[in-house]
Amino acid sequence: MYWSARPFVRIFFFFAAGVFLTVQFDLFRSVSSFVLAGAVLLLLMIAYLLLPKRIPFRWYWIKGVVLGLAIVTTGVLVTKAHYPNQNTRKSLLKGTFLGVVSSQPSETDKTVKVKVKLLKGVDSVSVSESENVLLYFEKDSVNRLKYGDVVLFSTTLKPPAATANPxxxxxxxxxxxxxxxxxxxVPKGNFKIVDNNPPNRLVGFAINIRKKILKALRTNGLEGDEYAVAAAIVLGYDEVMDDAIRQNYQRAGAMHVLCVSGLHVGVIYLVMLTLLQFLNTSKKKKIIKALLLLLSVWAYALLTGLAPSVMRATVMISFIIVGNEVERDKDAYNTLAMSALFLLLYNPGFLFDVGFQLSYAAVLGIVTFYRPVYRLLYFKNRLLNKVWAATAVSVAAQLGAFPVAAHYFHFFPTWFLVSNLVVMLFSAIIISTGMLFAVISWIPLLSGWVAFILSGLIYLMNYLIEMVGRLPWSGVENLYFPWIKVVLVYLILLFGYRLLLKKEHHFVIPLLSAILLLMIFLDVHRFETVSQQKIVVYQVGRKHEAIDFINGQYHLLLCDSALLNDAKILKYATENYRIKLGLSKRNQSFKRLDFDSVPALWGDGDFIVFKGISMVWIRNTKFFPIVKPLPVDWVILSGNRMPDIEKLQQTFSFKKVILEPSIYKSNAKKITESLTKTGVSVYNIGLDGAFVYDVHSGSSIPFQDVK
Structure with a gap:
């Protein structure tokens, strides 16, 4: 198939490049939209008017480049229009504001999180119209807050904090x-709901329908895990699901069933396609069938509240439906690219959404690899053949999605074939039963019977998924997959597919080159992890402390006992960097030290020596001056009281002071000013992020370079 049959593939990549450049690098941020629009028109004029219509074939690429630049510029223009005020705020904005809730409220442990579109500032506070902000309302005060509420609130708006750890x-x-x-x-008492005016009436209507169905599920006896999974699978509402259920599905490789996406919309599509087979007798009836299919999938999207993940899948399926009914040669890649382009035109931010990337990666995997995998085996038995077809779909989807999934989640489920067979069987029945319940939820007795069946099906699926997750060797953990590795793996898959299945032998050199580059990357990373020697003092908030001593692939992370028992915070702060450095989990409390696990590491109480670097951790303000100050390289200060700097210098002789975030900002400023005058270097973790010291170079690594 030549590129001419896939024009939207090229258009998508050019457009996505414009979105990427605008969002990630803030390019063209200061350029006027009128100038960009003029540039697009100028490039189109050059391509179609100034360039000769019949130029030699060897120069035809010039016209393609000009058109490509026009599409890239269009991507920039659309992104700027969608995010008109992105990154224009650099300082605090304090006052009273009027805004409208533009997302469904999401509950956290202590707050309710909502996206609000600002309408105006009150009391001379200047804001840009339609600027988006994220607000956290005190949980006990917002039981009635809903999508479309116009809220008058007082708060201090500020740019979100950047990541503080590598x-x-x-x-x-x-x-x-x-x-x-x-x-x-927004604290309790600092806001007032003055009206309800949804930014999108259709979304508001969809959210209200979903609320009624969720209430009907509870009314008809679904509770606990069954209710949480039903809400997630049928309606895309996952706010009530606990971490244990998520963990079970993730380890089994079935997490995708809990996120309403292409699988769920595909089930609705296949069910309706089967029911409407009788309309295949004429061209007019086929058009009616296509319209009914579109109506069905969009009605399901409406029931789920038009969540972004559902919108993506529904748009994708819609293009497939239309493509199947158009009497012309179809190309699946062109159809997928067309749907992806449509979604980016609607919201350029989808390009950076994990769900968007995984959805299209999985579908591309199915389109590319399903038939080759399916043809590997043949079963005369009809049932076995169906099972093998489902298995082939799972394998193809994993081939497409695995590199992206490994990049974000660092995990590969080894029993995904078993779990996906369970999911495919139960999800189709559960989604169909859930849709039936949604239709008849207003009928008391009948809805109760359907809810009972739905609850039983979900209970059985949960049990089977948990069993799969408990199987030995249930997954490969701690996978380090940076984007360069993701790209190389995809290139190997692409070149291998063209060489082995399409018999295009000119892909031998590209395939071998990609494999060689991947091997070089793996060897370089292996060498770096074996030879590394680092000390990392993490930034884990005012209440916690954590320091990591790394010697090759040996390491010991010391932290306070409260942090050691809070796996969520510890994982958020340290796991990605630990995986990058190729380290296993080895965490200990300061109160129970075992330094034998790491070569060249010694400690006694608050005194620690690693690779010739001595340090002392000061957690209180009492010092006892001695005749001769004890020499140490570093002093790590923590606590909420101002230490006596003079007595500190009489007790210890040191070159560097590291300030923990538990020290108040005002005290940190005084300490820095006082010690800087005496020639002591001060590093403030609360302001500058984690302190990363490379023993080989003998210097700290700038935090931005670590990232």
Whole structure:
């Protein structure tokens, strides 16, 4: 198939490049939209008017480059229009504001999180119209808050904090891709609901329908895990699901069933396609069938509240439906690219959404690898053949999605074939039963029977998924998959597919080159991890402390006992960097030290020596001056009281002071000013992020370089 049959594939890549450049690098941020629009028109004029219509074939690429630049510029223009005020705020914005809730409220442990579109500032506070902010309302005060509420609130809006630890999840960058530049906390009594005017009436209507169905599920006896899974699978509502259920499905490789996506919309599509087979007798009836299919999948999207993941899947399926009914040669890649382009036109931020990337990666895997995998085996038995077809779909989807999934989750489920067979069987029945319940939920007795069946099916699926997750060798953990490795693996899959299955022998050299580059990357990373020697003092908030001593692939992470028991915070702060460095989990409390596990590490109480670097951790303000100050390389200060700097210097002779976030900002400023005058270097973790020291170079690594 030549590229001419896939014009939207090329258009998508050019457009996505424009979105990527605008969001990630803030390019063209200061360029006027009128100038960009003029540039697009100028490039199109050059391509179609100034360039000769019949130029030699060897120069035809010039026209393609010009058109490509026009599409890239269009991507920039659309992104700027979607995020008009992104990254324009650099300082605090304090005052009273009027805004409308533009997302469904999401509950956390102590707050309710909502996205709010600012309408105006009150009391001379200047804001940009339609600027998006993220607000955290005190939980006990917002029981009635809902989508479309117009809220008058007082708070301090500020840019979100950047990531404070190497390779940790960057929440600021995450919000940036969603067009949010300011966040704020609204205490109880600092807001008032003045009206309800949904930004999108259709979304508001869809959310209200979903609320009624969720209430009907509870009314008809679904509780606990069964209710949480039913809400997630049938309606895409996962706010009430606990971490244990998520962990079970993740380890079994079935997490995708809990996120309403292409699988769920595909089930609705296949069920309706089967029911409407009688309309295949004429061209007019086929058109009617296509319209009914579109109506069905969009009605399901409406029931799920038009969540972004459902919108992506529904748009994708819609293009497939239309493509199947158009009497012309179809190309699956072109159809997928067309749907992806449509979604980016609607919201350019989808390009950076994990669900968007995984959805299209899995579908591309199915389109590319399903038939070759299916043809590997043949079963005369009809049932076995169906099972093998389902297995082939799972394998193809994993081939497509695995590199992206490994990048984000560092995990590969080894029993995914078993779990996916369970999921495919139960999800189709559960989704169909759930849709039946949604239709008849207003009929008391009948809805109760259907809810009972739904609850039983979910209970059985949960049990089987948990059993799969408990099987030995249930997954490969701690996978380090940076984007360069993701790209190389995809290139190997692509070149191997063209060489082995399409018999295109000119892909031998590209395939071998990609494999060689991957081997070089793995060897370089292996050498770096074996020879590394680092000390890392993490930033884990005011209440916690954590320091990691790394010698090759041996390491010991020391932290306070409270942090040691809070796996969620510890994982958020340290796991990504630990995986990058190729380290296993080895965490200990300061109160129970075992330094024998790491060569060249010694300690006694608050005194620690590693690779000739001595340090003392000071957690209180009492010092006892001695005749001659004890020489140490570093002093790590923590606590909420101002230490006596003069007595500290009489007790210890040191070169560097590291300030923990538990020290108040005002005290940290005084300590820095006082010690800097005496020639002591001060590093403030609360301001500058984690302290990373490379023993080989004998210097700390700038935090931005670590990332």
């Amino acid at each position: 390779d940790a999840f960057d929440y600021k960058a995450f919000l940036k891709t969603r067009g949010i530049a300011l966040v704020g906390f």
